[in-house]
Amino acid sequence: MDVEELVAIDVHTHAEVSAGGHASLSAELFGASERYFKEHPRPTIPEMAAYYRERKMAAVVFTVDAEHATGHPRISNQEIAHGYLTLSPRPYLFRGCRLLRRLRGEGG
DSSP states (O other): OOGGGOOEEEEEEEEOBOTTOOBSSOHHHHHHHHHHHSOOOOOOHHHHHHHHHHTTEEEEEEEOOOHHHHOOOOOOHHHHHHHHHTOSSOOOEEEOOHHHHHHHOTTO
16 A cells, blocks of 8 residues: 555554454453444454555554453464564554553563
């Protein structure tokens, strides 16, 4: 995608399903989120890429990290990056890991 063609950048999105189908939220938290937002699809990284590509948008993709509070494993930044690298053509998706690296060390 050509930067000149971008119409918007979504600066805060979440990867909510891993490549293996692991959800980033526990069933309890997902249920609460679904009740709050009324509709809560859980796209994979390739599905997110297709969604933003169709709209000529870029997106900043974060993991959902409730692991420190709930013990429910998150989707790693490495998986988000790997998911992005396997896409072709690559859309403008950016991962938000700098803060997590500060909090968790290099494994972020």
